[in-house]
Amino acid sequence: MKILVTGATGLIGKALLPHLNHDEITVISRDPARAYQLLGHHINALNSLESLPNLDQFDAVINLAGESIIGKRWSEQQKHIIEDSRWNITQQLVDKIKTSDTPPQTFISGSAVGIYGNQHDKTIDESFTIEPNNTDFSQQVCSRWEQIALEAQSDQTRVCLLRTGIVIAKQGGALAKMLLPYQFGVGGPIGDGQQYFPWIQLQDMVRGILFLLNNSDTQGPYNMTAPNPITNRAFSAALASTLHRPHLLFTPAWVLKCALGESSQLLLDGQRALPNKLQAAGFNFSFPCIEQALKQTLCD
Incomplete structure (x- = not known):
């Protein structure tokens, strides 16, 4: 299979x-030399999409690009960086898919559970009706991100949203x-x-993407989250125990x-998101529970 990947040097x-x-x-x-160093020389690294007139040569596109949304204050400049890093490359990919005579059969594109907004303890899956919130930046970013990606949907190309x-x-x-404060x-x-x-363990995230890539009946949004979401307090206790x-101690909201x-x-809001659609399609999680996931991640 010939696959085009963006965001290949990121965590996922x-x-x-x-x-x-x-x-x-x-x-x-943006740095092909670094990509080769991190990923190996068996790949082909390009510094932009401009050298590709269309995507006729690819069977699938996996779009994982995006500036980290956590770790920096959301100044207006940082918000634009976050938006542009997701929206612009997704739009470029969509435009090239739409101008292809034989477009990729599969387009897997990133998103996040932030699209649901703060839902407190309400259980939600992919069928949940999303109500736009003009004051929720992460929801606005994800909503527009998904809208752009879905423009590639056609009889020839299926779109899956992560x-x-x-x-x-x-x-x-x-x-x-x-980790550091917990370690101390x-x-x-x-x-x-x-x-x-x-949450989702990295191995299950990768397995989930491969599952969508290889199952031609899948399309639309998928919650890439473990089937047992927990509260922040329960996660914190599990991490300390591991x-x-x-x-x-605790960190006050203020x-x-x-x-x-x-x-x-991002840390104070929550989504009790369930991967119902992914499981209904036949996917089985290797790490459905947080204790097991943390042990595998931190102790092995």
Whole structure:
């Protein structure tokens, strides 16, 4: 299979590509030399999509590109960076798919559970009716991101959307940022800890993408989240237990709001998102429970 991948040097991309060794892979990277160094020389690395007049040569496109949404305050400049890093390349891919005579059969494009907004303890799956919230930046980003990607849908191309939760991985992502205080025994719940924490272990994330890639009947949005979402308090306790550290402290909401500003909503809001559609299609999770996922990630 000939596959075009964006965001290949990110957390998920680096974990995914070794599973595509038997395929012919082209990646889009601003730094092809770094891409070759990280991913190997069996790939073809391009510094932009401009060298491709269309995508006739590809069987599938996997779009994982996007500036990290967590870790920096959401200044107006940072918001534009986050938006442009998702919307622009997705629009470019869609435009090239639409101008192809024999377009890729599959377009898998990123999104996030942030599209649902803050749903407190309400259980939600892909059938949930999303109500737009003009004050919720992450929802606006994901909503527009998905709208652009769905423009590629046709009789020749199916579109799958990855509504991803918090990816549990030691080598990057949100967990890597959380580890240090827990390792020193000062980790704990955020705010009241009752917000739901939709998560997925990195291996299951990769397996889920491969499942969608190889199952031609799948299309539309999929919650890439484990089937057992838990509250932030329960996650915090499980993490402390896995590391054999105390679980006594907590971070007040006001501290986060002062430190992170508007972006603190990513940690204070929650989505009790279930992967019902993915499971109905036949996908089985290797790590359905957080204790098992953390042990595999941190102890093996």
